[in-house]
Amino acid sequence: MTHVGHANHRRWTEEFSHELRLRQVSGEEINEAISTVDEHLNDSKQSASDAFGNPRDYAASLGLSPTDDGSSRGRVLIAAVVATLSFLAFGLSVSRWISGEGSSAAIICTLGAGGLMLAASALLTLGIARQVVEATVRERFTGASAGLWSRYAPAAIALPWVFPIFAAVFVAVGVLRA
CATH class of the missing domain: 1.10.132 (Topoisomerase I; Chain A, domain 4)
Incomplete structure (x- = not known):
């Protein structure tokens, strides 16, 4: 079990955040997605990898729209x-x-x-x-x-x-x- 704040969780979250930035998702939506992940992990006591899989695949599955600059x-x-x-x-x-x-x-x-x-x-x-x-x-x-x-x-x-x-x-x- 991995808790929020653990090194593996931070690494997964950084990769997830980086992937969302590459997809040009707004900072507000990125923060919201990370908060949702943190809440789920705190409640379920699972690791991020177990709960959500690969950060790139999970970011793609969210279907968040890129910001229009x-x-x-x-x-x-x-x-x-x-x-x-x-x-x-x-x-x-x-x-x-x-x-x-x-x-x-x-x-x-x-x-x-x-x-x-x-x-x-x-x-x-x-x-x-x-x-x-x-x-x-x-x-x-x-x-x-x-x-x-x-x-x-x-x-x-x-x-x-x-x-x-x-x-x-x-x-x-x-x-x-x-």
Whole structure:
């Protein structure tokens, strides 16, 4: 018999908690699940392994839903909007610069929009990559297919760099025409 607080119980609980975190279960639900396990073990005087089996299998059997981190999707959307707007600002300012208006305002605007576009593209790439990794982790633990993420992940991760590539082409064509 193993009582709550015993080393084997702590090890089982840590593995169980870790498994639930990997499944992106909320902290509140994890604490509730551990409390339920502790209560059962205190009442039954069984070991965690005897009562619940493998911690990974028991975590899967609970069917707890992963938390929906809508804020990360929001940041990806904001980065996409910023990348698009900075690309448009870059295009307008670089066309003025190339057409002969070499004012310091046009140059500063071009460099600022270009820097903002590169930063937004990098953040967008990281945000999309995070979404892909989360979908892959959910697929591993739930057995459900990640759908299009698994097939188109490389294209989705590379997509934000279209803005800087087109900006470079735009500058190259403008310089060659000048």
